[in-house]
Amino acid sequence: MSGLPDTLILPVIRMALAEDLGRAGDVTAAACIPEGARMRARFAARKPGVLAGIDCVRLTVLEMDPRASIDLRLKDGEAFEAGAVLAEIEADARAFLSAERTALNLLGRMCGIATLTRTYVEAVAGTGARIADTRKTTPGLRALEKHAVRCGGGLNHRFGLDDAILIKDNHVVVCGGVVEAVTAARAGAGHLMKIELEVDGLAQFDQALALVAEGQGPDVIMLDNFDNAELAEAVTRRRDGGHRVVLEASGGVGLTTVRGIAATGVDVISVGALTHSAPVLDIGLDAF
Secondary structure (H helix, E strand, O other): OOOOOHHHHHHHHHHHHHHHHOOOOOHHHHHHOOOOOEEEEEEEEOOOEEOOOHHHHHHHHHHHOOOOEEEEOOOOOOEEOOOOEEEEEEEEHHHHHHHHHHHHHHHHHHHHHHHHHHHHHHHOOOOOOEEEOOOOOOOOOHHHHHHHHHHOOOEOOOOOOOOOEEEOHHHHHHHOOHHHHHHHHHHHOOOOOOEEEEEOOHHHHHHHHHHHHOOOOOOEEEEEOOOHHHHHHHHHHHHHHOOOOEEEEEOOOOOOOHHHHHOOOOOEEEOOHHHHOOOOOOEEEEEO
């Protein structure tokens, strides 16, 4: 699993460090730790999980102490057990203790997302369905959180408002209907721009399929809050019509329901919980 470019991570780290250091810096480290003292410490997992965000540790430490020695033991995307050492650091003690919380916050957040994503991916194994994230991310952390989803084996949905057209229910209402919304999107989209349409029932789905049959439909149809019987019926109608369009299930997805949703034959299942509800993974830092 390749990491994110440092240039995407550094602004987040610098913002977080500035927030933590405040107006006077780490007054505790300055008061208690002799100037020039050095220390060694390990980042170790207290629970099993999937690694994501290890470069946040490296860059946070280096931002405070450019001469620090950093040994990253695992790579993003690798699974680990409780007790696993993820990284070992030797650095200026004042600098490292000032960087500790920022590094742990980011690493725990990213590992939590990767671990939850892996759980969803394993839950649908063998069905052919893929798990995708949404834009329900922490403001300012989207690049990191979507990277964590990939570390867990999931897919990224659109990154922002500018990289794909997603026609949702409110767009349909304002445009006057499914046909009008998709037609307008097709007229304005460049040749590389994908179009996805959210539908709220089989009636709208059939309108979208008719557009697909004419070669003027969306590339993806999002089946929003369909029950499993409706999802299966949509898959059947696509198959019987020979339509080439990706079907995405969305809404009301949880670990207890995702396997049943996947079994209906949809291609993608988007899960907002991957980023908005993932628990932070418990990772400790111990000096030695």
